[in-house]
Amino acid sequence: GAVVSQHPSWVICKSGTSVKIECRSLDFQATTMFWYRQFPKQSLMLMATSNEGSKATYEQGVEKDKFLINHASLTLSTLTVTSAHPEDSSFYICSAKWTSSLLTYTGELFFGEGSRLTVL
């Protein structure tokens, strides 16, 4: 299956600093990637849809100036948490959909390994 790699796996930073998380599709081109946030024992909350070559589409309640998303190429999307605060501590997961013409492809999402952010 398609592989999505996310980096870093975990990061600890001081309050007020910015953190960048990378999401790469390793063996396919992803015109669309999705960024999710997950709190402990809760489900995935869609933050934004990242489209290659255009601005990301943010979900209601997600601050676009706080969570900067860049999708500069067909294999890379980045999420930057700006001026991070302790309440931004969470598990961030990216996912991508493989654009395939195969009749057997269901369109399922392929997820990165996730990045656990801890803001002190």
Next chain:
Amino acid sequence: GQNIDQPTEMTATEGAIVQINCTYQTSGFNGLFWYQQHAGEAPTFLSYNVLDGLEEKGRFSSFLSRSKGYSYLLLKELQMKDSASYLCAVRDEGTYKYIFGTGTRLKVLA
């Protein structure tokens, strides 16, 4: 609005069968997915339904009724490694966004 409901927790015994239900109310529908997620890890794809009926994949089966807004995931011959969260997700027809349910934490006991 979008609403996807699942039971919060379930417990079952090794070797048994368990059914995890999912009900949904979404503005559009373009398929329902089940994912497995172990603690601290990313979700992995289990099954997909877009038409009514049962899809079987080894020990896992998934059922869909679009008229009832209902799906279930059936796990047979439970193993300890099946202890995980199971996420139901609906793909929206218009936006192609994937909306996830609350997730069901399954504990398999020896």
